[in-house]
Amino acid sequence: MVPSLSSGSRKPEHKDFKIYVDQACKAAEEFVNIYYETMDKRRQALSRLYLDKATLVWNGNVVTGLEALTKFFDVLPSSEFQVNMLDCQPVHEQATQAQATVLVVTSGTVKFDGNRQHYFNQNFLLTAQSTADNIVWKIASDCFRFQDWESS
Template sequence: MWNGNPILGQKAMGKFLSSLPPSSFHVSTVDCQPVKHPEMNDQVQIRVLVVVCGIVKFEGKPQRNFHQTFILKLLTSSDDTKCKWKIAHGCFRFQDWDQ
């Protein structure tokens, strides 16, 4: 989700990201918390909620405050020797109301 607009699928995400102008980010806060649910076996599905706040500056635009929340899911290989983290869900929002 980008500022209230859903982006579904890998191709749509790639197209969207390539359409963004060059940018720079200043991260002011990061918070991470494990996600536990009674129906999830935490040994199999490890998930982490990540919240990031800061300032983003897109080329040719004024800087803007942002807030991003996403859930990371740990993926393991069948032999458990290689682990990868995947963003299972994410939401980015601008925080300034006057623009």
């Protein structure tokens, strides 16, 4: 959870906020490794990383809910993702009704079987879900876009 603002100040307490950002970035790095490895090698398990009512926007096409996500991923050709950039930041609790949430942004290249390589950008909103043993980060929202330019 993002630390609350200290009384009489509009700035978060620096030390607590830095710890929170560090934890969010660690979770984001772990998530990205799991997500793209699952996408490339164990696609049938990919929908387990999403919340039940998660939404994916894939190059402008909206897919909502686990059943629809599973069907969507099943028809994608095999892939080879290479993530070249990762950025993350915690989303302030006032914007998420106190739900621990992290924005994760990735970019890189992807080659789908039988197609040329594309540049991509992908944004995830992850929310922390408590289990009996620990916290699991699940995808609430996912936006994927090819970032190719036409040659002049």
